[in-house]
Amino acid sequence: MSNDRKSIRRKSHGITIDEVASLAKVSPMTVSRVVNGKGNVRDSTRERVMRAVDKLGYTPNLAASTLAAAQNTRIALIYSNPSGAYLRELLVGVLHVASRTAIQLVIDYWDEMDAADERKAARRLAKGVSGVILPPPLCESHAAVQELVKANVPVVAIASGRFHDRISCVHIDEFRAAREMTEHLIAQGHQRIGFIKGRDDMTASELRFEGFRAALEAHGLPLDRHLVQAGNYTYRSGLQAAEKLLSRRVLPSAIFASNDDMAAAAVSVAHRRGLEVPRDLSVVGFDDSSSATTVWPELTTVRQPIGAMADAAVDVLLRSIRSGEQGERSIVDEVFGHQLVERQSVAPPPRTTTGRGRTG
Known part of the structure; x- marks a missing residue:
């Protein structure tokens, strides 16, 4: 079975932001500000960039836009996963994305909290971050999600069924x-x-x-x-x-x-x-x-591709943050492919399964 995920990325049309910047004689960051509707750009510069965009037929690359949105963005990963092996792979995946996109990653550990404690922790966290990633088992903490949604902080749940219509989910079937x-x-x-x-x-x-x-x-x-x-x-x-x-x-x-x-x-x-x-x-x-x-x-x-799911969670979260800045927050339900991996722990059954060991 293919483990390719259903992707929300669009393919590049071949023209890069650097080419637009070169033609318009500005920096790539200035092009990014113009195409993303940001302020602090002179009208004459904006017009020059848009002429270059039209001439080259440039379509903004969403991955590049996401990278730009990541600058100075604080994202929290909250964990309390009892499976050490799962947690290690998830952390490696998120840290890899953090180093690539220059986001500021905040790691918060919630251990044995009841619903009231989770609400308090979520309220505290919401004051200092732009978005939150919730891996299992906190991916389905109603208390935490309700507080974060109330604070208008975008949330991506990893490995969760869709239990709330205002948060994004990244999971397998x-x-x-x-x-x-x-x-x-x-x-x-x-x-x-x-x-x-x-x-x-x-x-x-x-x-x-x-x-x-x-x-x-x-x-x-x-x-x-x-x-x-x-x-x-x-x-x-x-x-x-x-x-x-x-x-x-x-x-x-x-x-x-x-x-x-x-x-x-x-x-x-x-x-x-x-x-x-x-x-x-x-x-x-x-x-x-x-x-x-x-x-x-x-x-x-x-x-299940835990590292790739962590990558996608950050990507979805950055897009949600960016769309929220433009007035309409995007909500994504992204399903990844899985794969059955056959190793040495399966064989046909023994002739009898009564008592200790093989008796038949």
Whole structure:
């Protein structure tokens, strides 16, 4: 499957802002001010620039406009993500964009806040930044979003379903990705599949579970509620969930964990119980974070382009800031492609899944 995202970028028409500046005998920044309707440009200079624009047929490059808008722009990234692997990739992506666009990045850590604390923190933050990026799980904090929207601060949520019509979202199709992964396990012959859910307060968690359930239903397989365990996207919660799944008299032949950290934990529990992955138990994850390739065997997982999503979140946010300055704020719902990555953690099921290890 292609992992190309649906893009809101327009293609350049070939003429650059430097060429316009050269013809008009002004700086590229002056051209930017003119084409973006900014002040502090003499009428004679503005006319000269517009003549050059008309002569060359220049169409403003949105990426360049975004870069110009980034100068002296403070953007906050608020995090409290329990998955260290996911957070590292997200931070690297945002920091890369920050260095390229010259935005001023503010990183704020909110740990174990209730709704009242989140409102206070959002009000404080709104006074000093031009926009906010909300990754999971804060991407669906109603308290924080309401305060930021009230303060007219543009917000981009990463990996969130669209739960508010005044913020932008950057995400993958969680339902479809989870359904495809479940169908991959079923195609290998698995019919008794355990599922470790994510946080129950996140749309993405529910969509992944719904995708899992839809695949079972499409193949005429019953949903065994005893094989569905709660998780919290942390390694420790994955340990606890996997212990419950692998303590049953009849074991699942496969476990689908809602992220790689919990899948890695399931592999660890299987090894401790004398089960060989994937001979006795197949395990799959979600995200394709570093956890997927630091465990043995490496995990089959769903790849969502976390770095590219971070890049897009900054891009969308800068465009929203710029459109707000012009009187109408743009709201974007951008869906990225995902990819099922096959590694060594999946095999056909053993002949029997009763008790410890392979008995058949």
